[in-house]
Amino acid sequence: MASPSSSQIALQQMLADLLLQHFRRDSAESNTLQLYRLLRDSILQEVLPPGLRLPSSRQLAQELGIARNTVIHVYERLVVEGYLAAGVGRGTFVLDTGPERLPGREPAPVRHGADSQAEISQRGTQLVAQAGAGAKQWGAFMPGVPEVRTFPSRTWMRLHNRQWRKPQPDLLTYSVGPGLPALRSALADYLRSSRGVICTPEQIIVTNGSHAALQLIALLLGDVGDTAWVENPGYWGVHSVWRSSGLDTQPVAVDGDGLQVEEGARLGVPKLIYVSPSHQYPLGAVMSLARRRRLLAYARRHNSWIVEDDYDSEFRYGRPPLPSLQGLDSHGRVIYLATFSKVIYPGLRLAYMVVPESLVASFQTGLSEMFRGGQYLTQAVLADFIAEGHFVSHIRRMRHLYALRRETLLAAITAHFGERLPIHDGAAGLHLVLGLPDGCDDHAIAEAALQQGILTRPLSAYYRGEAPAQQGLLLGYAHVHEQDIAGHFATLAAVIKAAGIGLAPLP
Ligand SMILES: Cc1ncc(COP(=O)(O)O)c(C=O)c1O
Structure with a gap:
């Protein structure tokens, strides 16, 4: 085996330092996985350049205080995956796996974590920016959700x-x-x-x-x-x-x-x-x-x-x-x-x-x-x-249940607001819309309700274009137990009243 050059020795020392700095024997990750990941990432990021000869498995195991078999296993895996080459009497080398190099400085590698987003198409950007689906889909008063517990x-x-x-x-x-x-x-x-x-x-x-x-x-x-x-x-x-x-x-x-x-x-x-x-x-x-x-x-x-x-x-x-x-x-x-x-x-x-x-x-x-x-x-x-015939009878049973829940919600609204807020629902479906006076901020009210554990969607979010949006809240009632509706609505009513929407007191 040829004796290593001084630059090889310096690089091997750098590798040993790098591993000693990042390798944690008390980590929840196994020694094998940790070492594999450290070596692979260092090769991919070209911290370990192509041609570098790695220390022998015995040497590295001693430096890190781990079993020699662990190092052998990791080296073998990296050879199989094409990161390293090994030959009898030649040692283990880093292979050149990089894309074709262009003249000039290469940009620094980007780490894709939660805080970095890849660039996407214009229509993709628009889709993501205007996304409409809510992150939570279950809970009072999420609109559009049927009762699934009685299926x-x-x-x-x-x-x-x-x-x-x-x-x-x-x-x-x-x-x-x-x-x-x-x-x-x-x-x-x-x-x-x-x-x-x-x-x-x-x-x-x-x-x-x-x-x-x-x-x-x-x-x-x-x-x-x-x-x-x-x-x-x-x-x-x-x-x-x-x-x-x-x-x-x-x-x-x-x-x-x-x-x-x-x-x-x-x-x-x-x-x-x-x-x-x-x-x-x-x-x-x-x-x-x-x-x-x-x-x-x-x-x-x-x-x-x-x-x-x-x-x-x-x-x-x-x-x-x-x-x-x-x-x-x-x-x-x-x-x-x-x-x-x-x-x-x-x-x-x-x-x-x-x-x-x-x-x-x-x-x-x-x-x-x-x-x-x-x-x-x-x-x-x-x-x-x-x-x-199960389909039609399920629909029939749900129709009765939802009618009861709708009535319960309407009664709760009347108890808190009388007739002072308009209701839009067409006596159908799984939700109704509680209108709010012009000048309210329905997004802010929905956000404040969420802090209290109540899900609603602001009506103004459903408008597009220049036309002025009506303010209001979509309230889904179909999946909320009738005995819980009054309590949840009382929480929401308190949020609406605290927003100071300028309603005259109830007679
Ligand atoms: C108006 C309208 N159409 C259709 C759907 C149903 O869509 P999907 O079949 O994707 O559940 C919904 C669901 O909320 C809706 O509100």
Whole structure:
């Protein structure tokens, strides 16, 4: 073996110092892992240059006071991974693993910790900056959350077990279709009888959640830069998905009759129009028949596609559910979109669209190409759950429960504020909106409520564009035990009153 040069000796000394400085025998990490990590990082950061001969395993083990086998094991692993080379009689050397070197100084290596963020695309930056989903999704009064504790889990488990007892290969392999035929059949029956949707099973496309459906719609029906109307205030999800898909989303104001078609028409002809006509999100308006007909006529005249988001309309209190907009459409311009998130549970991540016949083939292929649909075994369970009547009876039971919780919340609001604050809810869904006077800061109030353990979403966060935002708080009641509602609301009421919103005293 050739004797090491003086620079080699200096580098070996530097390595020994470095290891002695950073190696901790009392660390929770094993000696092996610690040594491996220290050597690997030093090579990657070129603290140990290519060509450097490492001390012998015996020497290093002695310096660090650890077993020689540990060093041998680490050297062997680094050889296998390509960081080191070892030869009989030559010792162990650092290999040159760096990318091609360019002339000039290389930038200092960046350590990716929590405080450093990589640069992302412009649309990615916009998506992240305007993200709408809350970090916490359970607790009074988080909006949009159903009661999941009363889900008939035993029935679900029984149906699940039945499928798993003898799972069919085509339920477990890649699926190329638009959803399990049995589920699409069960849904077509349900939609015809309960939602006034006119469709065949072939028109149903099952997706992993509504966002995947919205993304597919954007991809197949819009090109980058095309205009899409979205409700204002409206669902943050459609805005995020469509904007990041390259569409030019234009917020269009809603009033008590739903989306204002005339206002939209001033913004230019859209490829896509998103509406939630049965229960406008978040304010709760029901789109009037006159407005529905105007919207359908507009879409037909301009070849626009309407996306009807029917996310929670199974829950209407004191009145029967409203028939869908799709059922009124005789020209095939409406894509009906629904989710199982509110009627089963959100973690299921299953939603579906009913597309006009003219779009069936493109959507089937598009879905398979983009998302490689799946969860067929779960879809089979769901199909049985619907076909055997559990779905409809679960919805019926939840409707009664949510009606009771809504009444309890309304009573609590009246007890604290009388009639002094407006309430928007359309007597439907899983949440209501408690309006606050103009000039309040609903973000600050929601933040103060969070400090007291109460989750709400500020209404103004649902507005886009220049138009002035109404102030208010979205309060989800469906998942809050009725006996806890008054107590939680008392906490919130104290926060609202402490914010000094200028209410006259109760008579
Ligand atoms: C208006 C609206 N549409 C759709 C959804 C459901 O989306 P997903 O199917 O992703 O759960 C929600 C959920 O909160 C919603 O508020």
